[in-house]
Amino acid sequence: MAKSVEKTRALRKGAWSPEEDQKLTAYIKRYGIWNWAEMAKPAGLQRSGKSCRLRWVNYLRPGIKHGNFTKEEEQTIIDLHQKLGNRWSAIASKLPGRTDNEIKNHWHAHLRKRFKYDLNSLPESEPCQPSNAETDQNSSFRIDLLPPNVPRPSILESYGSISTDSLASSSSNPPFEIEEKPNIKGSIGSLDNFKA
DNA sequence: AAGTCATACAACCGCCGGAAT
DNA sequence: TATTCCGGCGGTTGTATGACT
Numbered sequence: 461m462a463k464s465v466e467k468t469r470a471l472r473k474g475a476w477s478p479e480e481d482q483k484l485t486a487y488i489k490r491y492g493i494w495n496w497a498e499m500a501k502p503a504g505l506q507r508s509g510k511s512c513r514l515r516w517v518n519y520l521r522p523g524i525k526h527g528n529f530t531k532e533e534e535q536t537i538i539d540l541h542q543k544l545g546n547r548w549s550a551i552a553s554k555l556p557g558r559t560d561n562e563i564k565n566h567w568h569a570h571l572r573k574r575f576k577y578d579l580n581s582l583p584e585s586e587p588c589q590p591s592n593a594e595t596d597q598n599s600s601f602r603i604d605l606l607p608p609n610v611p612r613p614s615i616l617e618s619y620g621s622i623s624t625d626s627l628a629s630s631s632s633n634p635p636f637e638i639e640e641k642p643n644i645k646g647s648i649g650s651l652d653n654f655k656a
Numbered sequence: 657a658a659g660t661c662a663t664a665c666a667a668c669c670g671c672c673g674g675a676a677t
Numbered sequence: 678t679a680t681t682c683c684g685g686c687g688g689t690t691g692t693a694t695g696a697c698t
Binding site: 473474475476508510511514515518519561562565566568569570 | 663664668669
């Protein structure tokens with residue numbers, strides 16, 4: 461359905477222009493989010509639904525923090541990464557205003573190296589030190605090296621009420637109000653999240 | 657000053673799970 | 678119950694920018 465809609469149009473890729481940002485923001489402000497795949501066209505965008513969603517979730521939605529991570533945020537990321545592994549959305553849910561994409565990038569750019577360094581600076585007897593730092597460099601030393609008694613997937617359940625979805629659409633108090641809602645079959649509930 | 661390399665960030669891709677039909 | 682569709686997630690890639698030679 462929506463896939464066919466997207467297939468019939470030549471979709472733009474690559475960096476978003478300020479005009480596109482403005483169009484998407486204005487559309488969501490007016491109509492809310494009802495169906496990413498279908499929204500792009502009436503919003504005047506030649507973008508895939510996924511592209512629109514990503515742009516909104518990661519950059520345009522209210523409440524997003526940009527810029528440097530604080531020491532506290534970095535420590536939180538490191539702590540949570542030790543517990544959760546590469547579950548960026550779960551980590552992001554604990555850092556208001558930060559997105560999973562941003563955290564993931566920051567981890568790969570800064571923290572992973574630092575974390576590796578810290579591990580390597582540990583005494584020889586330290587049990588959690590990776591045995592082969594060189595090969596781990598290529599495998600990006602994921603916390604898959606966690607001991608088997610550390611619960612991983614199930615931990616997510618303890619965050620059950622928190623999801624990037626709720627984070628994405630909440631920011632608790634969106635600074636705008638939906639003016640009207642297109643009468644389109646399949647409109648979904650996330651619209652309500654934008655109602656003040 | 658020019659070329660090369662490394663880093664950081666933005667965006668895309670493919671897969672998966674849940675909801676709707 | 679099976680199928681389809683959408684949204685979300687994590688991994689990966691592309692590009693811009695700065696540092697270094």
